[in-house]
């Protein structure tokens with residue numbers, strides 16, 4: 798529980814990630830960028846031709862692609878797409894018959910993702926500004942929802958999960974990498990906006 802409003806928490810998250818969209822340096826306790834992707838077991842051969850702009854702001858906490866293979870032709874949603882690395886990898890895996898949509902709460906992240914999708918020639922992918930709590934797609938749209946290090950930042954986790962399962966097709970898959978708590982946090986942390994966006 799927290800005495801902060803949803804809007805206050807989301808503003809703090811947006812502020813941090815608008816800064817992260819320019820540079821991850823000194824902002825995380827875990828490796829980010831290309832070193833972070835390597836540490837999380839991403840297939841380095843899939844990263845080798847990507848421009849630095851795509852890799853630099855990667856700050857995922859795991860590897861959603863390790864959970865199950867993405868198939869050609871699938872329709873993928875990336876919740877909290879950041880600057881778009883996972884979208885670009887998904888775009889290549891689904892190929893021209895597939896489609897990748899990305900949403901992110903932070904407009905600066907979406908701006909960078911859109912530029913990176915063009916750089917990587919991911920013409921089957923599009924990123925829009927939206928939160929996990931109100932996903933701007935119809936019911937039963939996606940074969941797979943991927944997300945990497947995002948739901949821990951949402952003050953409305955159950956609502957976000959309801960939204961994800963609403964837009965997933967009945968036999969769809971959620972391939973989620975995230976941070977989970979083993980125990981409740983003390984009030985001085987849940988009421989600390991910096992801790993929400995940490």
Ligand SMILES: C[S@@+](CC[C@H](N)C(=O)[O-])C[C@H]1O[C@@H](n2cnc3c(N)ncnc32)[C@H](O)[C@@H]1O
Nearest residue numbers: 814855856857877879901902903928929945946
């Ligand atoms: C740790 S970064 C991970 C970004 C990206 N998934 C990656 O692996 O590089 C978290 C991202 O989630 C976004 N975010 C935070 N809360 C969100 C929410 N409720 N809905 C959508 N995006 C959110 C942030 O703006 C940020 O881009």
